[in-house]
Amino acid sequence: MNNEGAVLHTDYYSVGDPVEDHKAPSGPIDERWDSRKFNARLVNPSNRRKLSVIIVGTGLAGSSAAATLGEAGYQVISFCYQDSPRRAHSIAAQGGINAAKNYRNDGDSIYRLFYDTVKGGDYRSRESNVYRLAQVSGQIIDQCVAQGIPFAREYGGLLDNRSFGGVQVSRTFYARGQTGQQLLLGAYQALQRQVAAGTVQVHARHEMLDVIVIEGKARGIVVRDMTTGVIETHFADAVVLATGGYGNAYFLSTNAMGCNVTATWRAHRKGALFANPCFTQIHPTCIPVSGEYQSKLTLMSESLRNDGRIWVPREGGDDRNPRDIPAADRDYYLERIYPAYGNLVPRDVASRAAKNVCDEGRGVGPARLGVYLDFADAIGRLGRGDVEEKYGNLFDMYQQITGENPYQVPMRIYPAVHYTMGGLWVDYDLQSTIPGLFVIGEANFSDHGANRLGASALMQGLADGYFVLPSTINDYLASGPFEKVDESHPAAQEAAAAVRTRVDALLSVNGDRTVDSFHKELGTILWDHCGMERTKEGLTKALRMVRELREEFWRNVTVTGENQELNQTLERAGRVADFFELGELMCIDALHRDESCGSHFRAESRTEEGEALRDDDRFAYVAASEFFGSSGKSVGHGVAG
Numbered sequence: 001m002n003n004e005g006a007v008l009h010t011d012y013y014s015v016g017d018p019v020e021d022h023k024a025p026s027g028p029i030d031e032r033w034d035s036r037k038f039n040a041r042l043v044n045p046s047n048r049r050k051l052s053v054i055i056v057g058t059g060l061a062g063s064s065a066a067a068t069l070g071e072a073g074y075q076v077i078s079f080c081y082q083d084s085p086r087r088a089h090s091i092a093a094q095g096g097i098n099a100a101k102n103y104r105n106d107g108d109s110i111y112r113l114f115y116d117t118v119k120g121g122d123y124r125s126r127e128s129n130v131y132r133l134a135q136v137s138g139q140i141i142d143q144c145v146a147q148g149i150p151f152a153r154e155y156g157g158l159l160d161n162r163s164f165g166g167v168q169v170s171r172t173f174y175a176r177g178q179t180g181q182q183l184l185l186g187a188y189q190a191l192q193r194q195v196a197a198g199t200v201q202v203h204a205r206h207e208m209l210d211v212i213v214i215e216g217k218a219r220g221i222v223v224r225d226m227t228t229g230v231i232e233t234h235f236a237d238a239v240v241l242a243t244g245g246y247g248n249a250y251f252l253s254t255n256a257m258g259c260n261v262t263a264t265w266r267a268h269r270k271g272a273l274f275a276n277p278c279f280t281q282i283h284p285t286c287i288p289v290s291g292e293y294q295s296k297l298t299l300m301s302e303s304l305r306n307d308g309r310i311w312v313p314r315e316g317g318d319d320r321n322p323r324d325i326p327a328a329d330r331d332y333y334l335e336r337i338y339p340a341y342g343n344l345v346p347r348d349v350a351s352r353a354a355k356n357v358c359d360e361g362r363g364v365g366p367a368r369l370g371v372y373l374d375f376a377d378a379i380g381r382l383g384r385g386d387v388e389e390k391y392g393n394l395f396d397m398y399q400q401i402t403g404e405n406p407y408q409v410p411m412r413i414y415p416a417v418h419y420t421m422g423g424l425w426v427d428y429d430l431q432s433t434i435p436g437l438f439v440i441g442e443a444n445f446s447d448h449g450a451n452r453l454g455a456s457a458l459m460q461g462l463a464d465g466y467f468v469l470p471s472t473i474n475d476y477l478a479s480g481p482f483e484k485v486d487e488s489h490p491a492a493q494e495a496a497a498a499v500r501t502r503v504d505a506l507l508s509v510n511g512d513r514t515v516d517s518f519h520k521e522l523g524t525i526l527w528d529h530c531g532m533e534r535t536k537e538g539l540t541k542a543l544r545m546v547r548e549l550r551e552e553f554w555r556n557v558t559v560t561g562e563n564q565e566l567n568q569t570l571e572r573a574g575r576v577a578d579f580f581e582l583g584e585l586m587c588i589d590a591l592h593r594d595e596s597c598g599s600h601f602r603a604e605s606r607t608e609e610g611e612a613l614r615d616d617d618r619f620a621y622v623a624a625s626e627f628f629g630s631s632g633k634s635v636g637h638g639v640a641g
């Protein structure tokens with residue numbers, strides 16, 4: 001651990017005591033997970049029936065955790081804000097899930113998956129966790145096959161694999177371009193089986209708005225019933241947040257419209273440290289923004305980079321039809337600059353390269369903010385049928401959105417916000433700094449460092465939910481039985497009252513500006529100054545702008561409708577209010593991290609060739625922040641990586 005060199009921007013940030021991960025086992029990296037599992041305390045089956053766990057979130061992480069803990073015999077209470085658990089954002093995942101099975105016999109191994117992930121994360125991931133992730137990756141595939149997930153197969157009957165960015169082997173398992181959907185249906189089936197067995201209760205359309213902390217431990221949550229507006233409290237012996245990422249802070253992103261930070265941010269306000277919030281992944285292959293009124297961006301899966309070739313015209317201002325531009329006048333810039341990986345460089349590298357060629361004036365499309373992703377060679381080599389077989393639904397989606405036929409003209413793509421590597425800090429057991437509060441899936445910070453490799457989020461979500469949490473949470477629950485708590489406890493009453501007051505405050509501003517207009521302006525500030533390229537000057541300016549806008553939000557927002565009804569404006573207002581506070585922390589974190597690494601590119605920290613320049617001596621640590629409260633000044637803690 002080293003936070004000696006952390007830069008002190010005394011107006012925004014100060015360095016607190018380092019936080020140690022007491023659960024992390026020592027010894028050879030390949031023995032740590034076995035050692036932790038062996039040394040963690042167990043709960044015998046008859047005692048499990050007496051213990052309860054709240055799980056917020058029903059994406060891949062939350063559904064798999066709820067199903068597994070239910071099967072183990074715990075009483076599980078599951079929450080999500082959608083009308084059904086199977087509408088969680090995980091359903092949108094397209095390209096695939098990684099596992100070190102080495103079916104292709106191309107040199108893959110647990111160690112190589114570990115190595116690629118740590119390198120891809122630009123050496124900012126926690127290595128013990130990543131090794132564990134690689135170790136359980138094979139079990140995930142076995143479990144999913146047993147559930148009947150229809151993974152693609154090759155001619156011999158084995159599961160097929162393709163490649164994703166940042167690796168030189170093929171280890172990505174997929175179900176056409178709908179891998180997340182198929183995996184979530186598997187986890188949902190497993191969850192529903194436990195619902196039928198009586199071990200899991202599901203509360204859909206309930207939004208968690210606070211954590212209840214009693215005597216220092218997470219013992220429950222406050223939720224709003226989104227159809228009636230009733231504020232409820234629910235209690236358990238432990239609470240798990242599986243609430244996904246916060247990319248929607250930027251307004252425009254590839255995330256589902258509902259994705260938000262509220263659950264983790266509310267926990268942060270209650271004392272959970274928030275780690276590396278500035279690490280946001282900008283995905284290189286998205287459909288470019290097409291107009292002012294757009295509220296969503298669409299991903300074109302990274303799997304397309306297996307066969308599509310990325311290029312721009314060699315000269316700026318070349319407006320010829322792309323099919324009329326001869327090879328000599330094209331610049332396949334990724335193949336040129338990074339010959340070892342070609343079009344499959346990691347996402348951060350591909351995104352910055354696209355930005356650079358557009359900044360040089362060589363972008364394509366109406367606003368010149370686009371590059372070509374061209375399948376002509378692949379169609380020539382494999383035939384249209386094969387390309388359709390692999391990517392058909394993605395091509396259809398592209399055509400429906402742009403009106404262009406990608407079998408005939410190259411797709412146009414541009415980077416967009418996609419995934420957040422930051423999240424609540426957790427120890428090796430996936431427990432936050434609030435005892436009894438566990439955080440899994442995209443909501444935690446732990447596995448992907450400064451840049452997540454493609455197809456590794458589904459792997460992490462299912463690793464956490466099916467295999468890691470079910471082992472580690474036992475150690476905490478073994479301290480039970482816990483004292484019974486209910487809604488009469490002062491901490492529960494205080495938390496519920498605070499939620500009611502906040503809902504009333506949002507409804508009573510009665511200003512002139514819509515929630516979305518605030519969200520859009522916040523997103524533009526973050527994209528411009530805390531997006532693909534960051535500078536000290538820009539971040540300082542952004543902090544000021546976010547604070548001013550936040551102040552205006554609470555003075556001038558208009559939230560129509562009532563609390564006692566389905567009110568999406570009210571839901572969004574609460575989420576945007578939290579995005580404002582998170583946006584501040586993202587800028588503070590980006591300002592303090594005076595180096596470039598992975599997705600975090602500080603213009604001041606680059607090599608002579610313009611590439612990201614890491615500063616391992618000063619910044620090879622996890623930056624975990626305390627809530628800045630009314631002082632506006634965050635206290636950060638260096639934590640062993």
Ligand SMILES: Cc1cc2nc3c(=O)[nH]c(=O)nc-3n(C[C@H](O)[C@H](O)[C@H](O)COP(=O)(O)OP(=O)(O)OC[C@H]3O[C@@H](n4cnc5c(N)ncnc54)[C@H](O)[C@@H]3O)c2cc1C
Nearest residue numbers: 057058059061081090094095096208244441442455457458
């Ligand atoms: C378009 C797209 C394609 C992707 N493709 C891939 C891919 O091919 N491979 C890959 O590895 N990764 C992919 N990813 C990333 C991956 O899909 C996500 O990181 C992953 O699915 C997150 O899973 P999760 O279970 O952590 O959270 P989510 O699936 O986001 O689930 C969050 C859950 O939390 C609930 N929730 C949130 N807040 C609250 C609250 N306050 N109260 C109650 N409930 C709450 C929601 O209702 C939901 O059930 C893709 C992402 C996008 C945007």
